[in-house]
Amino acid sequence: MRTYIRLREENPALFKGFLAISLLYALAAYFSSGFYHWDEYFQILEFTAYKWGKTDASSLAWEYEAAMRPWLQSFLIYPGKVIGPHLTVFLARLITGQIFLLLLLKWYFVTREKFQLENTTYFLGTFLLWFFPTLLVRYSSETLSALFIMAFLISYIQDSRSHLNHVLMGIFAALAFWCRYQVGIFLFFPLFHIIFLKRNWYTSLALAISFLIVCSLMIGVDSWGYGSLTFTPYNYFYQNIILKKTSQFGVNAWWDYLKWIIARPTPLIGIPLIIATFFFMKENRKSALAWGILAFIVIHHFIPHKELRFLFPLLPLIPLILWTWFKRINAKPIWIKTFLILNILLIPSFLTPLHPIENFSKNAGNKTISVGPGPLYPNKLAGGLKATYFYNKSTHFTEGKSSTFKFLSKVGLLREALKDDQCQLIYSSRPFFETQINLGILKDKKKLWSLIKC
Numbered sequence: 154m155r156t157y158i159r160l161r162e163e164n165p166a167l168f169k170g171f172l173a174i175s176l177l178y179a180l181a182a183y184f185s186s187g188f189y190h191w192d193e194y195f196q197i198l199e200f201t202a203y204k205w206g207k208t209d210a211s212s213l214a215w216e217y218e219a220a221m222r223p224w225l226q227s228f229l230i231y232p233g234k235v236i237g238p239h240l241t242v243f244l245a246r247l248i249t250g251q252i253f254l255l256l257l258l259k260w261y262f263v264t265r266e267k268f269q270l271e272n273t274t275y276f277l278g279t280f281l282l283w284f285f286p287t288l289l290v291r292y293s294s295e296t297l298s299a300l301f302i303m304a305f306l307i308s309y310i311q312d313s314r315s316h317l318n319h320v321l322m323g324i325f326a327a328l329a330f331w332c333r334y335q336v337g338i339f340l341f342f343p344l345f346h347i348i349f350l351k352r353n354w355y356t357s358l359a360l361a362i363s364f365l366i367v368c369s370l371m372i373g374v375d376s377w378g379y380g381s382l383t384f385t386p387y388n389y390f391y392q393n394i395i396l397k398k399t400s401q402f403g404v405n406a407w408w409d410y411l412k413w414i415i416a417r418p419t420p421l422i423g424i425p426l427i428i429a430t431f432f433f434m435k436e437n438r439k440s441a442l443a444w445g446i447l448a449f450i451v452i453h454h455f456i457p458h459k460e461l462r463f464l465f466p467l468l469p470l471i472p473l474i475l476w477t478w479f480k481r482i483n484a485k486p487i488w489i490k491t492f493l494i495l496n497i498l499l500i501p502s503f504l505t506p507l508h509p510i511e512n513f514s515k516n517a518g519n520k521t522i523s524v525g526p527g528p529l530y531p532n533k534l535a536g537g538l539k540a541t542y543f544y545n546k547s548t549h550f551t552e553g554k555s556s557t558f559k560f561l562s563k564v565g566l567l568r569e570a571l572k573d574d575q576c577q578l579i580y581s582s583r584p585f586f587e588t589q590i591n592l593g594i595l596k597d598k599k600k601l602w603s604l605i606k607c
Contacts, residue, residue, distance in 0.1 A: 156258050167276055174280045175254055181286035182246035187508030190462055193293040195538055200227040202542040205234045212539040221388040223331050224378030225371060226297060238543050250290035256303045257469060263310050270476050274489045278472045283499035284418055288468060294333045295465035301329035302336060303469050309343050319356040323363030331371040334386050336466050339449040346441035405459035413461045421495060426471060429478030509602040512580045514543035559605050567603055576607040
């Protein structure tokens with residue numbers, strides 16, 4: 154609350170802008186339904202469905218049998234059984250996004266003063282990179298880990314010597330680690346700096362004790378999830394490092410991250426970000442924060458299986474890295490404003506459903522649903538894993554033409570079904586579907602996920 158009051162008193166115009174941004178993130182929580190990656194669904198929501206009694210252990214992903222997935226996020230939404238799966242997951246995204254906004258606002262004040270950054274454009278850049286609203290409301294391990302890293306870094310950069318500040322750092326570091334174990338690579342450097350280089354043993358002890366207490370609680374949560382005493386960090390290490398399970402999901406070249414960083418957020422952001430990161434490391438080479446970023450990125454380059462989402466825990470640091478570079482090169486205000494305007498114009502392109510399962514299940518209800526020709530069933534995804542979280546037990550799926558709804562995956566099949574007004578498009582995972590069809594942008598071989606009513 155004090156952060157909001159400070160912004161309102163310091164700059165009423167920016168405070169009103171922040172309220173509008175809060176609404177934007179709430180809209181993102183609603184419109185960007187579904188999930189960014191299968192893990193966001195199968196390793197959180199399906200685990201929750203298991204605890205709700207909607208599925209059995211044999212239907213869960215292999216990570217359940219390996220006892221390597223932390224249960225914190227499933228534990229937090231477990232009480233949602235009383236309000237239903239759709240409202241539960243929407244509230245999870247909504248709350249995640251709004252907490253992230255508060256932390257980003259605190260981060261804005263802390264870093265603006267420490268790095269002496271420009272006021273208005275840095276404020277807008279902190280919240281309005283075009284992919285932020287959608288990615289920062291995700292109820293995924295990467296996003297929650299980023300959220301707790303942000304909370305940790307706010308306390309770390311403030312550099313308070315109070316015991317309470319170090320207790321909070323211990324709590325947030327443990328939660329960030331337990332959401333996604335790989336962030337331990339990043340956290341090692343600031344934690345080493347606090348404990349061994351500052352040599353304030355009382356505050357270091359406060360940090361260490363709070364860290365260990367939270368880890369103990371997380372062991373309890375994981376043991377609740379798996380039904381027996383479980384230490385998931387070791388199981389994760391054993392499966393992915395010793396047995397090299399991750400390599401079974403694909404091996405990538407070391408330069409793939411560079412390629413994705415340039416292409417995925419668009420070269421408009423990707424190219425400046427790579428250059429800015431290099432100079433940020435160079436100019437802050439004595440900083441534990443810079444060493445943590447460098448180690449996290451470099452080690453991920455040498456892990457055989459790569460996905461861009463693995464770097465998402467560092468997403469909130471992007472505005473800081475970019476704006477310190479803008480300051481270094483004395484970027485003209487018109488350049489920075491153009492950069493921001495282009496980002497804002499791109500935001501609506503990402504405020505769309507990421508996967509149709511959530512929307513489709515709302516239409517399914519208790520009916521028997523026809524999935525149309527082909528082997529694609531909306532309750533069997535990711536190589537045949539059973540999706541039960543959003544569906545009632547009385548929902549059945551058949552292949553045929555007698556049902557009201559059809560779930561199709563190819564443009565050719567959709568075009569055939571929709572011609573002559575035989576069927577009505579209810580939902581498509583591709584925005585502006587009909588316009589793209591008319592323009593010939595989408596081809597028959599292009600995979601879609603769409604629901605039609607006949």
